[in-house]
Amino acid sequence: MDIQAVNISREFIRKGRGTNVFTAVKPCDFSVPAGQLTVVRGRSGGGKSTLLNMLSGVLSPTTGTVTAGGADLYAMKDEALSAFRGGHFGYVPQGKSAVSSLTVRENILLPCSLYGLEAGDRAEALMDTFEISHLADILPGELSGGELRRMAIARALVRTPGVLFADEPTGDLDDENTEIVFRLLKEEAEKGTAVLVVTHESEAVRFADRIFTMDAGELHA
Amino acid sequence: MKSTLSIAWKNIIRRPLRSIAMLILAAVLSITMFGGTILSLSLQRGFASLEDRLGADIMVVPYEAVTRKSFENMVLQGNVGYFYMNGEFLDEISRLEGIGQISPQYYLASVKAGCCSLRVQIIGFDPETDFSITPWIRRSSGGGIGYKDVVVGNDLNAFVGDTLSFFGVDCHVAAKLDKTGTSYDTTVFTDRETIQTLIEASLNKQLNDYADINAGNVISCILINAADGYAVDDVVNDINIHFRKVRAIRTTQMISGISDSLTGVTRIASVLTMIIWCIALLIMAVAFTMMTGERKKEFAVMRVLGASRKKISALVLSEGAGLSLMGSLLGVFLGLVLTLSFSGYIETQMGLPFLLPGSGRMVLTAALSVLVSAAAGALSAALSAFRISRIDTGMILRSGE
Numbered sequence: 001m002d003i004q005a006v007n008i009s010r011e012f013i014r015k016g017r018g019t020n021v022f023t024a025v026k027p028c029d030f031s032v033p034a035g036q037l038t039v040v041r042g043r044s045g046g047g048k049s050t051l052l053n054m055l056s057g058v059l060s061p062t063t064g065t066v067t068a069g070g071a072d073l074y075a076m077k078d079e080a081l082s083a084f085r086g087g088h089f090g091y092v093p094q095g096k097s098a099v100s101s102l103t104v105r106e107n108i109l110l111p112c113s114l115y116g117l118e119a120g121d122r123a124e125a126l127m128d129t130f131e132i133s134h135l136a137d138i139l140p141g142e143l144s145g146g147e148l149r150r151m152a153i154a155r156a157l158v159r160t161p162g163v164l165f166a167d168e169p170t171g172d173l174d175d176e177n178t179e180i181v182f183r184l185l186k187e188e189a190e191k192g193t194a195v196l197v198v199t200h201e202s203e204a205v206r207f208a209d210r211i212f213t214m215d216a217g218e219l220h221a
Numbered sequence: 222m223k224s225t226l227s228i229a230w231k232n233i234i235r236r237p238l239r240s241i242a243m244l245i246l247a248a249v250l251s252i253t254m255f256g257g258t259i260l261s262l263s264l265q266r267g268f269a270s271l272e273d274r275l276g277a278d279i280m281v282v283p284y285e286a287v288t289r290k291s292f293e294n295m296v297l298q299g300n301v302g303y304f305y306m307n308g309e310f311l312d313e314i315s316r317l318e319g320i321g322q323i324s325p326q327y328y329l330a331s332v333k334a335g336c337c338s339l340r341v342q343i344i345g346f347d348p349e350t351d352f353s354i355t356p357w358i359r360r361s362s363g364g365g366i367g368y369k370d371v372v373v374g375n376d377l378n379a380f381v382g383d384t385l386s387f388f389g390v391d392c393h394v395a396a397k398l399d400k401t402g403t404s405y406d407t408t409v410f411t412d413r414e415t416i417q418t419l420i421e422a423s424l425n426k427q428l429n430d431y432a433d434i435n436a437g438n439v440i441s442c443i444l445i446n447a448a449d450g451y452a453v454d455d456v457v458n459d460i461n462i463h464f465r466k467v468r469a470i471r472t473t474q475m476i477s478g479i480s481d482s483l484t485g486v487t488r489i490a491s492v493l494t495m496i497i498w499c500i501a502l503l504i505m506a507v508a509f510t511m512m513t514g515e516r517k518k519e520f521a522v523m524r525v526l527g528a529s530r531k532k533i534s535a536l537v538l539s540e541g542a543g544l545s546l547m548g549s550l551l552g553v554f555l556g557l558v559l560t561l562s563f564s565g566y567i568e569t570q571m572g573l574p575f576l577l578p579g580s581g582r583m584v585l586t587a588a589l590s591v592l593v594s595a596a597a598g599a600l601s602a603a604l605s606a607f608r609i610s611r612i613d614t615g616m617i618l619r620s621g622e
Binding site: 079087101102 | 228235521525531615
């Protein structure tokens with residue numbers, strides 16, 4: 001599955017500043033092709049996360065359309081879009097993103113359990129791959145940053161998505177863990193998944209198939 | 222739905238402190254509702270029972286018993302007491318116009334009895350003319366009583382077949398009465414002949430304040446029902462005009478004070494219940510809002526993993542409803558335990574007739590309290606559920622909240 005965005009932009013109104021509208025992402029066309037690791041780099045506040053959220057069906061664009069496998073995301077109602085997102089997209093959120101009352105295994109299975117699906121074997125395999133099998137039954141509060149990030153990636157992959165979105169997946173990790181995470185994302189892309197990573201990490205360049213930069217809302221190839 | 226409930230349940234059991242706090246709040250709601258309702262029902266039932274037990278339109282007692290309030294305190298407050306008037310008043314009053322049923326009562330206070338650590342009230346009645354106590358005794362015991370037989374109130378520590386000694390006279394317990402919620406629960410009833418024997422014995426032992434009376438020719442109270450076609454007030458006035466040493470009192474007038482107190486207590490209980498409900502509901506709503514607020518990022522993560530707004534709402538609502546239901550059940554259980562354990566104490570402290578509702582009514586009140594409290598708790602969670610389902614997922618993930 002690939003993502004196509006045509007003429008998308010996003011404006012926000014800053015609260016408490018009258019009618020001060022600021023443009024987080026200026027109009028642009030963009031695609032995330034299957035089987036490739038696409039990296040968007042740039043400084044914090046440049047609009048990378050806003051772009052990723054629009055492409056992943058989480059934030060509706062002010063202008064333009066986003067299609068995934070030919071389906072217009074923002075033409076769908078919330079229930080259908082949520083089900084589509086759950087079924088086709090994997091998402092690694094920025095920062096700590098574990099549900100604190102669920103164990104590592106339950107967190108990884110969350111995209112399935114939200115829809116009453118069974119994927120125990122897949123979760124076990126992913127935990128093996130990401131070397132967190134020994135942490136399966138403990139709560140996220142006891143995990144290190146690197147372990148949490150690997151858990152988040154495993155969770156994003158549990159439903160074998162066609163597109164994987166990762167927002168600053170190495171934000172607070174040391175060099176060793178950063179290397180591990182990018183390697184895992186690259187491997188997913190090589191399996192045919194469309195992978196989009198937004199990051200300020202220069203290390204990403206080594207693994208990327210396509211690199212873009214984003215600065216003050218403008219996307220550059 | 223099953224998966225939503227499962228996640229909600231895990232959230233409840235794995236955040237024990239938060240869950241316990243919410244359970245306590247929900248329990249406060251249900252215990253307040255259950256306790257308030259049971260208190261109000263018990264007072265109403267006790268009052269109805271008192272009206273029933275008095276069972277006469279008019280009571281005639283010695284004038285001094287009214288001025289010293291000893292009669293009112295005896296009947297309404299459960300104080301032990303006795304007083305006497307000449308038995309000839311019974312014949313004289315019975316000849317007045319407008320008298321329907323008429324029967325005497327005889328009062329005595331024991332010094333000490335095997336059943337009780339304190340003095341108990343003894344009331345004698347004439348089985349041939351009585352229309353107030355006999356029907357009730359028949360209902361409770363299924364039969365009449367003979368010489369030196371006594372019937373004991375429900376709260377007294379005496380049982381059928383026991384022997385109780387009053388002023389050295391052994392009496393046989395022939396029956397134990399049903400609970401009334403009034404001072405009659407600590408009273409011993411007997412027939413005219415027996416109480417005259419007991420009064421005589423108290424005089425002989427110099428344990429009676431009225432040393433110069435003739436036990437065979439005194440009565441304490443005359444119960445009267447007005448004849449058909451006669452106004453009770455007219456009969457009361459007629460007695461009070463013709464007889465100076467006694468006082469006729471309309472029963473409803475005597476218990477009007479209790480009725481006023483009952484209305485006052487019920488009103489205070491209702492207002493307090495409402496205040497507690499408002500405060501508890503407000504705290505619950507704020508607590509749910511804070512709880513969901515601090516988990517905003519988790520809900521945003523669930524949204525990007527595929528949870529719809531509806532699923533997020535259902536999750537928050539399930540947690541709220543689950544906690545409210547469990548808390549309400551806990552509250553009603555505690556309410557039941559407290560009510561059953563301390564009803565005697567409450568009765569004593571209130572100084573008002575107090576009779577717990579029957580088990581059917583208790584179960585119904587408990588079920589209603591659980592239902593209403595759980596619904597109120599769920600409603601306060603619904604607000605948070607609605608708000609959290611409208612969160613801007615992208616903004617929350619972007620800001621890292």
